Amino acid sequence: MDSDVMTSRPSLTERLGLRHPIIQAPLAGGGDTPELVAAVGEAGGFGFIGAAYLTPPQIADAARAVKAHTGRPFGVSLFAPLRAPDVPKNPAAALARLAPYYADLGLGPPELPAPAPDGFPAQLAAALESGASAFSFTFGIVPSEAIAAVKARGMFVLGTATTVDEAIDLERAGVDAIVAQGSEAGGHRGTFAGPFEAGMIGTVALVPQIVDAVGVPVVASGGIMDGRGIAATLALGAAAVQMGTAFLTCDEAGIPPVYKDAILSAHENATQITMAFSGRPARGIANRFMTEMAAGPGDDYILPFPLQNALTRPLRTAASRQARSEYLSLWAGQGVRLARRQPAAELVARLARETKETLERLNANWTKGTVNARG
Numbered sequence: 001m002d003s004d005v006m007t008s009r010p011s012l013t014e015r016l017g018l019r020h021p022i023i024q025a026p027l028a029g030g031g032d033t034p035e036l037v038a039a040v041g042e043a044g045g046f047g048f049i050g051a052a053y054l055t056p057p058q059i060a061d062a063a064r065a066v067k068a069h070t071g072r073p074f075g076v077s078l079f080a081p082l083r084a085p086d087v088p089k090n091p092a093a094a095l096a097r098l099a100p101y102y103a104d105l106g107l108g109p110p111e112l113p114a115p116a117p118d119g120f121p122a123q124l125a126a127a128l129e130s131g132a133s134a135f136s137f138t139f140g141i142v143p144s145e146a147i148a149a150v151k152a153r154g155m156f157v158l159g160t161a162t163t164v165d166e167a168i169d170l171e172r173a174g175v176d177a178i179v180a181q182g183s184e185a186g187g188h189r190g191t192f193a194g195p196f197e198a199g200m201i202g203t204v205a206l207v208p209q210i211v212d213a214v215g216v217p218v219v220a221s222g223g224i225m226d227g228r229g230i231a232a233t234l235a236l237g238a239a240a241v242q243m244g245t246a247f248l249t250c251d252e253a254g255i256p257p258v259y260k261d262a263i264l265s266a267h268e269n270a271t272q273i274t275m276a277f278s279g280r281p282a283r284g285i286a287n288r289f290m291t292e293m294a295a296g297p298g299d300d301y302i303l304p305f306p307l308q309n310a311l312t313r314p315l316r317t318a319a320s321r322q323a324r325s326e327y328l329s330l331w332a333g334q335g336v337r338l339a340r341r342q343p344a345a346e347l348v349a350r351l352a353r354e355t356k357e358t359l360e361r362l363n364a365n366w367t368k369g370t371v372n373a374r375g
Protein backbone atom coordinates (compact mmCIF):
# COMPACT_ATOMS: atom_id res chain seq x y z
CA MET A 1 0.00 0.00 0.00
CA ASP A 2 2.89 2.33 0.70
CA SER A 3 4.70 1.59 -2.56
CA ASP A 4 5.33 5.16 -3.44
CA VAL A 5 3.95 5.81 -6.91
CA MET A 6 5.84 9.10 -7.15
CA THR A 7 9.27 7.64 -6.44
CA SER A 8 8.72 3.92 -7.15
CA ARG A 9 10.36 3.06 -3.81
CA PRO A 10 9.92 -0.63 -2.90
CA SER A 11 7.00 -1.21 -0.56
CA LEU A 12 8.09 -1.65 3.02
CA THR A 13 4.48 -2.03 4.18
CA GLU A 14 3.88 -5.03 1.93
CA ARG A 15 7.23 -6.67 2.63
CA LEU A 16 6.77 -6.43 6.41
CA GLY A 17 3.03 -7.15 6.36
CA LEU A 18 2.28 -3.88 8.17
CA ARG A 19 -1.28 -2.79 8.88
CA HIS A 20 0.19 0.19 10.73
CA PRO A 21 3.56 1.83 9.94
CA ILE A 22 4.90 0.88 13.38
CA ILE A 23 8.01 -1.22 14.05
CA GLN A 24 8.96 -2.32 17.56
CA ALA A 25 12.71 -1.75 17.76
CA PRO A 26 15.04 -4.61 18.59
CA LEU A 27 15.59 -4.23 22.34
CA ALA A 28 18.75 -6.26 22.98
CA GLY A 29 19.25 -7.18 26.59
CA GLY A 30 15.88 -8.81 27.25
CA GLY A 31 13.30 -6.08 26.61
CA ASP A 32 11.85 -7.72 23.52
CA THR A 33 10.35 -10.95 24.84
CA PRO A 34 8.74 -13.30 22.28
CA GLU A 35 5.38 -12.29 23.83
CA LEU A 36 6.10 -8.61 23.00
CA VAL A 37 7.27 -9.33 19.44
CA ALA A 38 4.24 -11.54 18.79
CA ALA A 39 1.76 -9.08 20.31
CA VAL A 40 3.08 -6.22 18.17
CA GLY A 41 2.75 -8.37 15.04
CA GLU A 42 -0.75 -9.51 15.97
CA ALA A 43 -1.77 -5.87 16.48
CA GLY A 44 -0.68 -4.98 12.92
CA GLY A 45 2.82 -3.66 13.62
CA PHE A 46 6.15 -5.46 13.21
CA GLY A 47 8.33 -6.72 16.05
CA PHE A 48 12.07 -7.38 16.13
CA ILE A 49 14.03 -9.85 18.23
CA GLY A 50 17.19 -7.98 19.31
CA ALA A 51 19.52 -10.96 19.02
CA ALA A 52 22.92 -9.28 19.35
CA TYR A 53 23.65 -10.75 22.79
CA LEU A 54 22.02 -14.14 22.06
CA THR A 55 23.78 -17.37 21.16
CA PRO A 56 22.60 -19.19 18.01
CA PRO A 57 20.49 -21.69 20.05
CA GLN A 58 18.93 -18.76 21.96
CA ILE A 59 18.08 -17.06 18.65
CA ALA A 60 16.40 -20.28 17.47
CA ASP A 61 14.49 -20.57 20.77
CA ALA A 62 13.31 -16.94 20.66
CA ALA A 63 12.11 -17.31 17.06
CA ARG A 64 10.33 -20.58 17.90
CA ALA A 65 8.61 -18.88 20.83
CA VAL A 66 7.43 -15.99 18.64
CA LYS A 67 6.08 -18.46 16.06
CA ALA A 68 4.28 -20.38 18.83
CA HIS A 69 2.34 -17.17 19.61
CA THR A 70 1.68 -15.83 16.11
CA GLY A 71 1.78 -16.59 12.43
CA ARG A 72 2.56 -12.93 11.71
CA PRO A 73 5.98 -11.91 10.37
CA PHE A 74 8.79 -10.75 12.67
CA GLY A 75 12.44 -9.71 12.38
CA VAL A 76 15.83 -10.58 13.83
CA SER A 77 18.46 -7.91 14.49
CA LEU A 78 22.23 -8.16 15.07
CA PHE A 79 25.19 -5.85 15.61
CA ALA A 80 27.44 -5.62 12.53
CA PRO A 81 30.71 -7.42 13.28
CA LEU A 82 33.26 -5.07 14.83
CA ARG A 83 37.01 -5.38 14.62
CA ALA A 84 38.46 -6.98 17.74
CA PRO A 85 38.85 -4.39 20.50
CA ASP A 86 42.30 -2.97 21.21
CA VAL A 87 44.08 -4.58 24.12
CA PRO A 88 43.18 -2.31 27.05
CA LYS A 89 45.98 0.09 27.93
CA ASN A 90 45.31 -0.10 31.63
CA PRO A 91 42.92 -2.92 32.54
CA ALA A 92 43.84 -2.59 36.22
CA ALA A 93 42.32 0.91 36.28
CA ALA A 94 39.04 -0.36 34.80
CA LEU A 95 38.86 -3.19 37.34
CA ALA A 96 39.74 -0.93 40.27
CA ARG A 97 37.10 1.58 39.20
CA LEU A 98 34.36 -1.07 39.35
CA ALA A 99 35.57 -2.90 42.49
CA PRO A 100 33.57 -0.77 45.01
CA TYR A 101 30.37 -1.25 43.00
CA TYR A 102 30.93 -5.01 42.81
CA ALA A 103 31.48 -5.04 46.58
CA ASP A 104 28.34 -2.95 47.21
CA LEU A 105 26.31 -5.63 45.42
CA GLY A 106 27.97 -8.45 47.36
CA LEU A 107 30.05 -9.65 44.40
CA GLY A 108 33.71 -10.75 44.50
CA PRO A 109 36.39 -8.61 42.83
CA PRO A 110 35.86 -7.91 39.10
CA GLU A 111 37.88 -9.95 36.63
CA LEU A 112 39.12 -8.93 33.20
CA PRO A 113 36.82 -10.56 30.62
CA ALA A 114 38.46 -12.69 27.95
CA PRO A 115 37.98 -11.29 24.44
CA ALA A 116 35.11 -13.23 22.86
CA PRO A 117 35.53 -14.69 19.35
CA ASP A 118 33.47 -13.08 16.55
CA GLY A 119 30.04 -14.61 16.99
CA PHE A 120 28.45 -12.91 13.97
CA PRO A 121 28.70 -15.72 11.38
CA ALA A 122 26.98 -18.25 13.64
CA GLN A 123 24.37 -15.70 14.79
CA LEU A 124 23.66 -14.83 11.15
CA ALA A 125 23.24 -18.51 10.30
CA ALA A 126 20.69 -18.79 13.12
CA ALA A 127 18.89 -15.66 11.89
CA LEU A 128 18.69 -17.14 8.39
CA GLU A 129 17.15 -20.34 9.77
CA SER A 130 14.80 -18.55 12.17
CA GLY A 131 11.85 -18.03 9.85
CA ALA A 132 12.14 -14.24 10.26
CA SER A 133 10.91 -12.04 7.40
CA ALA A 134 13.36 -9.21 8.07
CA PHE A 135 16.94 -8.76 9.21
CA SER A 136 18.29 -5.50 10.58
CA PHE A 137 21.66 -4.40 11.84
CA THR A 138 23.38 -1.47 13.51
CA PHE A 139 26.97 -0.35 14.38
CA GLY A 140 28.19 -0.64 10.79
CA ILE A 141 27.60 -2.44 7.51
CA VAL A 142 27.50 -6.21 7.51
CA PRO A 143 29.67 -8.01 4.92
CA SER A 144 28.23 -8.11 1.38
CA GLU A 145 27.94 -11.93 1.57
CA ALA A 146 25.69 -11.52 4.60
CA ILE A 147 23.37 -9.12 2.76
CA ALA A 148 23.30 -11.49 -0.22
CA ALA A 149 22.50 -14.49 2.00
CA VAL A 150 19.69 -12.63 3.77
CA LYS A 151 18.19 -11.47 0.47
CA ALA A 152 18.48 -14.97 -1.00
CA ARG A 153 16.14 -16.07 1.80
CA GLY A 154 13.62 -13.45 0.70
CA MET A 155 14.20 -11.48 3.90
CA PHE A 156 13.90 -7.67 3.98
CA VAL A 157 17.17 -5.96 5.03
CA LEU A 158 17.39 -2.78 7.12
CA GLY A 159 20.58 -0.94 8.13
CA THR A 160 20.90 1.85 10.70
CA ALA A 161 22.24 5.32 9.82
CA THR A 162 22.83 8.37 12.00
CA THR A 163 24.08 10.64 9.19
CA VAL A 164 23.29 11.15 5.49
CA ASP A 165 26.70 9.72 4.48
CA GLU A 166 26.06 6.53 6.46
CA ALA A 167 22.64 6.20 4.76
CA ILE A 168 24.23 6.56 1.32
CA ASP A 169 26.86 3.91 2.20
CA LEU A 170 24.12 1.54 3.39
CA GLU A 171 22.08 2.04 0.24
CA ARG A 172 25.17 1.30 -1.86
CA ALA A 173 25.67 -1.88 0.17
CA GLY A 174 22.22 -3.04 -0.93
CA VAL A 175 19.88 -2.60 2.04
CA ASP A 176 16.12 -2.51 1.33
CA ALA A 177 15.44 0.27 3.86
CA ILE A 178 17.28 2.57 6.22
CA VAL A 179 16.53 3.18 9.88
CA ALA A 180 17.36 6.85 10.49
CA GLN A 181 18.35 6.99 14.17
CA GLY A 182 18.04 10.48 15.60
CA SER A 183 20.04 11.67 18.59
CA GLU A 184 16.96 11.41 20.85
CA ALA A 185 17.02 7.62 20.56
CA GLY A 186 17.37 5.34 23.56
CA GLY A 187 20.07 2.67 23.60
CA HIS A 188 23.32 2.48 21.69
CA ARG A 189 24.23 4.96 19.00
CA GLY A 190 24.47 3.23 15.63
CA THR A 191 27.13 5.64 14.34
CA PHE A 192 29.85 3.84 12.39
CA ALA A 193 31.45 6.30 9.97
CA GLY A 194 33.01 8.70 12.46
CA PRO A 195 32.99 9.73 16.09
CA PHE A 196 29.57 9.44 17.74
CA GLU A 197 29.43 13.21 18.34
CA ALA A 198 29.32 13.70 14.55
CA GLY A 199 26.18 11.55 14.38
CA MET A 200 24.09 13.38 16.98
CA ILE A 201 21.44 14.78 14.61
CA GLY A 202 17.88 15.14 15.89
CA THR A 203 15.18 13.02 14.22
CA VAL A 204 13.32 16.01 12.69
CA ALA A 205 16.52 17.21 10.98
CA LEU A 206 17.90 13.77 10.07
CA VAL A 207 14.89 12.05 8.49
CA PRO A 208 14.12 14.45 5.58
CA GLN A 209 17.80 14.86 4.72
CA ILE A 210 18.20 11.07 4.47
CA VAL A 211 14.89 10.79 2.55
CA ASP A 212 16.25 13.28 -0.01
CA ALA A 213 19.58 11.47 -0.32
CA VAL A 214 18.50 7.84 -0.89
CA GLY A 215 15.99 5.95 -3.00
CA VAL A 216 15.03 3.25 -0.49
CA PRO A 217 12.35 3.71 2.21
CA VAL A 218 13.41 5.41 5.43
CA VAL A 219 12.23 4.37 8.90
CA ALA A 220 12.29 7.19 11.47
CA SER A 221 13.62 6.35 14.93
CA GLY A 222 14.38 8.31 18.08
CA GLY A 223 12.05 10.08 20.51
CA ILE A 224 8.83 8.94 18.80
CA MET A 225 6.34 8.01 21.50
CA ASP A 226 2.81 8.70 20.22
CA GLY A 227 0.68 9.36 17.16
CA ARG A 228 1.84 12.96 16.95
CA GLY A 229 5.44 11.78 16.55
CA ILE A 230 4.42 9.20 13.98
CA ALA A 231 2.38 11.74 11.95
CA ALA A 232 5.28 14.22 12.12
CA THR A 233 7.85 11.77 10.81
CA LEU A 234 5.49 10.47 8.09
CA ALA A 235 5.19 14.13 7.03
CA LEU A 236 9.00 14.28 6.86
CA GLY A 237 8.96 11.43 4.34
CA ALA A 238 9.43 8.39 6.57
CA ALA A 239 7.68 5.18 5.43
CA ALA A 240 7.36 3.92 9.02
CA VAL A 241 8.69 4.48 12.53
CA GLN A 242 10.84 2.27 14.76
CA MET A 243 10.07 2.82 18.45
CA GLY A 244 12.02 1.43 21.39
CA THR A 245 11.30 3.27 24.63
CA ALA A 246 7.53 3.29 24.09
CA PHE A 247 7.53 -0.53 23.98
CA LEU A 248 9.78 -0.97 27.04
CA THR A 249 6.93 -0.08 29.42
CA CYS A 250 4.49 -2.51 27.81
CA ASP A 251 3.28 -5.34 30.06
CA GLU A 252 5.04 -7.90 27.84
CA ALA A 253 8.46 -6.17 27.89
CA GLY A 254 11.13 -8.17 29.74
CA ILE A 255 12.96 -5.40 31.62
CA PRO A 256 12.97 -5.34 35.46
CA PRO A 257 10.07 -3.50 37.18
CA VAL A 258 12.46 -0.87 38.62
CA TYR A 259 13.59 -0.04 35.05
CA LYS A 260 9.95 0.36 33.91
CA ASP A 261 9.29 2.59 36.94
CA ALA A 262 12.37 4.70 36.13
CA ILE A 263 11.07 5.33 32.59
CA LEU A 264 7.53 6.07 33.79
CA SER A 265 8.73 8.68 36.28
CA ALA A 266 11.48 10.26 34.11
CA HIS A 267 11.39 13.74 32.62
CA GLU A 268 12.59 14.83 29.19
CA ASN A 269 15.99 15.94 30.52
CA ALA A 270 16.65 12.72 32.48
CA THR A 271 18.72 10.92 29.85
CA GLN A 272 22.38 11.24 28.93
CA ILE A 273 24.85 9.53 26.63
CA THR A 274 27.26 7.24 28.46
CA MET A 275 30.10 4.86 27.59
CA ALA A 276 30.31 3.54 31.14
CA PHE A 277 28.18 0.41 30.78
CA SER A 278 29.43 -1.02 27.51
CA GLY A 279 32.35 1.02 26.14
CA ARG A 280 30.11 2.34 23.34
CA PRO A 281 28.00 5.49 23.54
CA ALA A 282 24.38 4.84 24.49
CA ARG A 283 21.49 6.94 25.81
CA GLY A 284 19.98 6.05 29.16
CA ILE A 285 18.39 7.59 32.23
CA ALA A 286 21.21 9.03 34.32
CA ASN A 287 21.69 7.12 37.56
CA ARG A 288 24.39 6.89 40.19
CA PHE A 289 26.66 4.61 38.14
CA MET A 290 26.49 6.83 35.04
CA THR A 291 27.05 10.04 37.00
CA GLU A 292 29.94 8.77 39.08
CA MET A 293 31.65 7.09 36.10
CA ALA A 294 31.33 10.32 34.10
CA ALA A 295 33.34 12.07 36.79
CA GLY A 296 36.50 10.25 35.69
CA PRO A 297 39.33 9.82 36.40
CA GLY A 298 41.07 10.04 33.03
CA ASP A 299 39.83 8.11 30.02
CA ASP A 300 41.43 4.69 30.40
CA TYR A 301 39.14 3.30 33.09
CA ILE A 302 36.48 2.22 30.59
CA LEU A 303 37.38 -0.80 28.45
CA PRO A 304 36.52 -0.82 24.73
CA PHE A 305 33.23 -2.41 23.60
CA PRO A 306 32.36 -5.24 24.11
CA LEU A 307 34.84 -5.82 26.97
CA GLN A 308 33.30 -3.12 29.20
CA ASN A 309 29.88 -4.63 28.49
CA ALA A 310 31.15 -8.02 29.71
CA LEU A 311 32.85 -6.38 32.70
CA THR A 312 29.65 -4.64 33.87
CA ARG A 313 27.38 -7.64 33.16
CA PRO A 314 27.75 -9.24 36.64
CA LEU A 315 27.00 -5.81 38.12
CA ARG A 316 23.87 -5.36 36.03
CA THR A 317 22.67 -8.92 36.64
CA ALA A 318 23.09 -8.58 40.42
CA ALA A 319 21.48 -5.13 40.37
CA SER A 320 18.50 -6.52 38.49
CA ARG A 321 18.05 -9.31 41.07
CA GLN A 322 18.36 -6.84 43.93
CA ALA A 323 16.12 -4.21 42.26
CA ARG A 324 18.97 -1.65 42.46
CA SER A 325 18.28 0.71 39.56
CA GLU A 326 21.39 2.79 40.38
CA TYR A 327 23.50 0.08 38.69
CA LEU A 328 21.22 -0.83 35.76
CA SER A 329 21.71 0.44 32.21
CA LEU A 330 18.37 2.25 31.96
CA TRP A 331 18.44 2.71 28.17
CA ALA A 332 15.70 5.14 27.16
CA GLY A 333 15.14 7.99 24.70
CA GLN A 334 14.31 11.63 25.30
CA GLY A 335 10.56 11.04 24.88
CA VAL A 336 10.35 9.29 28.29
CA ARG A 337 7.68 11.59 29.74
CA LEU A 338 5.24 10.21 27.14
CA ALA A 339 5.72 6.56 28.17
CA ARG A 340 2.63 4.60 29.29
CA ARG A 341 2.21 1.22 30.98
CA GLN A 342 -0.16 -0.95 28.91
CA PRO A 343 -0.38 -4.16 26.88
CA ALA A 344 1.43 -3.93 23.51
CA ALA A 345 -1.78 -4.53 21.55
CA GLU A 346 -3.33 -1.48 23.21
CA LEU A 347 -0.25 0.62 22.52
CA VAL A 348 -0.22 -0.25 18.81
CA ALA A 349 -3.98 0.37 18.51
CA ARG A 350 -3.64 3.70 20.35
CA LEU A 351 -0.70 4.77 18.16
CA ALA A 352 -2.62 3.93 14.98
CA ARG A 353 -5.70 5.82 16.19
CA GLU A 354 -3.69 8.86 17.31
CA THR A 355 -1.77 9.01 14.03
CA LYS A 356 -4.98 8.97 12.00
CA GLU A 357 -6.60 11.58 14.26
CA THR A 358 -3.54 13.84 14.12
CA LEU A 359 -3.36 13.72 10.33
CA GLU A 360 -7.12 14.31 9.99
CA ARG A 361 -7.10 17.19 12.48
CA LEU A 362 -4.17 18.88 10.75
CA ASN A 363 -5.84 18.47 7.38
CA ALA A 364 -9.20 19.82 8.60
CA ASN A 365 -7.61 22.75 10.43
CA TRP A 366 -5.40 23.56 7.47
CA THR A 367 -8.46 23.61 5.22
CA LYS A 368 -10.26 25.90 7.72
CA GLY A 369 -7.23 28.18 7.92
CA THR A 370 -6.27 27.45 11.56
CA VAL A 371 -2.89 25.83 11.97
CA ASN A 372 -3.87 23.49 14.79
CA ALA A 373 -6.39 23.09 17.57
CA ARG A 374 -4.47 25.50 19.83
CA GLY A 375 -3.40 27.88 17.08
Ligand SMILES: Cc1cc2nc3c(=O)[nH]c(=O)nc-3n(C[C@H](O)[C@H](O)[C@H](O)COP(=O)(O)O)c2cc1C
Pocket residue numbers: 025026027028029031050051052077078136137138160181184185186187188221222223224242243244245246331332333334335
Ligand atom coordinates in the same frame (compact mmCIF):
# COMPACT_ATOMS: atom_id res chain seq x y z
C1 LIG B 1 16.80 -1.06 25.56
C2 LIG B 1 17.12 -0.77 24.13
C3 LIG B 1 17.79 -1.73 23.38
C4 LIG B 1 18.08 -1.49 22.03
N1 LIG B 1 18.68 -2.47 21.29
C5 LIG B 1 18.87 -2.29 19.96
C6 LIG B 1 19.39 -3.33 19.14
O1 LIG B 1 19.69 -4.43 19.60
N2 LIG B 1 19.56 -3.09 17.81
C7 LIG B 1 19.20 -1.88 17.25
O2 LIG B 1 19.34 -1.74 16.05
N3 LIG B 1 18.74 -0.87 18.01
C8 LIG B 1 18.54 -1.05 19.33
N4 LIG B 1 18.03 -0.03 20.09
C9 LIG B 1 17.80 1.29 19.48
C10 LIG B 1 16.46 1.30 18.76
O3 LIG B 1 16.58 0.61 17.52
C11 LIG B 1 15.98 2.73 18.41
O4 LIG B 1 16.95 3.41 17.67
C12 LIG B 1 15.60 3.56 19.62
O5 LIG B 1 14.94 2.80 20.60
C13 LIG B 1 14.70 4.69 19.14
O6 LIG B 1 14.54 5.67 20.11
P1 LIG B 1 13.35 5.63 21.23
O7 LIG B 1 13.87 4.69 22.26
O8 LIG B 1 13.30 7.03 21.67
O9 LIG B 1 12.12 5.12 20.55
C14 LIG B 1 17.73 -0.25 21.44
C15 LIG B 1 17.07 0.72 22.21
C16 LIG B 1 16.76 0.47 23.54
C17 LIG B 1 16.02 1.53 24.31
